[in-house]
Amino acid sequence: MNAMVPDRVQRSFSRSFQSYHDAAGPQAGIAAQLAARLTELGAPDAFETLFEIGCGTGHLTAALQARFDIGSATLNDLMPQAVETARAWNADFLVGDIRAVDWPRNPDLIASTSTIQWLDDPGEIVQRAARALAPGGWLAISGFGRDQFAELRDLGSESAAPGLCAPEDLAQALEQSGGGAVEVLDLWQERHRLWFRSPPDVLRHLRETGVNGRAGHVWTRATLAAFCDGYTRAFATDKGVPLTYHPVWIIARRRA
Numbered sequence: 001m002n003a004m005v006p007d008r009v010q011r012s013f014s015r016s017f018q019s020y021h022d023a024a025g026p027q028a029g030i031a032a033q034l035a036a037r038l039t040e041l042g043a044p045d046a047f048e049t050l051f052e053i054g055c056g057t058g059h060l061t062a063a064l065q066a067r068f069d070i071g072s073a074t075l076n077d078l079m080p081q082a083v084e085t086a087r088a089w090n091a092d093f094l095v096g097d098i099r100a101v102d103w104p105r106n107p108d109l110i111a112s113t114s115t116i117q118w119l120d121d122p123g124e125i126v127q128r129a130a131r132a133l134a135p136g137g138w139l140a141i142s143g144f145g146r147d148q149f150a151e152l153r154d155l156g157s158e159s160a161a162p163g164l165c166a167p168e169d170l171a172q173a174l175e176q177s178g179g180g181a182v183e184v185l186d187l188w189q190e191r192h193r194l195w196f197r198s199p200p201d202v203l204r205h206l207r208e209t210g211v212n213g214r215a216g217h218v219w220t221r222a223t224l225a226a227f228c229d230g231y232t233r234a235f236a237t238d239k240g241v242p243l244t245y246h247p248v249w250i251i252a253r254r255r256a
């Protein structure tokens, strides 16, 4: 485990926790899509127990609660502030790094959106989720692929989250851990671009959502001007400047 990552994530998210919910349009969309996909794949209308990893301000919690009848829920997050999400949904709250906390026993649904990219080894959490599930239980976990914020990467940024991966990497992790117990039902990825008027608007979006290590970057007038200039030269079109999102997910079911 890389102890540096939670610190960096914690700094990033505590700065932006309030602004995150409204600014995180892409993450809200991913949460709604993931919940809808569970239904399309034949998930039951009701789950006795939900365990959610990295609940944040509750985009996925809300999407799941709107769609499924959930008996009881345990919500985890690194950030103590996320207890408010648990309160809002009358759920138990498990604060701490998901790699270090004690998981609830045998949930029927383990779900997570836009969180595992912060882990050095996202496959490890998918493996652990598969082992923890109740027989017949469902797992729905999204992260981000290697083209997440491709523009920043192309400009030489080294602040990418450590666990960017392909959905197939997550499936492979399941196979390696004796995947026979779990059936993979869906592997999905999509690349889409958000458009902004200018590079400072891109930086504001990153700051408000806390989804990038650059939230902690200290800018000087010169480095900011150089960044904006490089971004404009490389990517500007008549629509403005893009920022690529590359969500990925795995949905799987433990055999009964």
Ligand SMILES: C[S@@+](CC[C@H](N)C(=O)[O-])C[C@H]1O[C@@H](n2cnc3c(N)ncnc32)[C@H](O)[C@@H]1O
Residues within 6 Å of the ligand: 006, 009, 010, 013, 024, 027, 028, 031, 053, 054, 055, 056, 057, 058, 059, 060, 076, 077, 078, 079, 082, 096, 097, 098, 099, 112, 113, 114, 115, 118, 119, 211
């Ligand atoms: C981008 S937010 C996503 C929140 C919510 N799932 C959504 O889709 O809007 C990522 C969340 O994961 C939490 N997080 C990051 N690393 C974590 C870890 N190692 N263990 C538990 N939570 C973590 C952050 O504190 C943050 O609330």
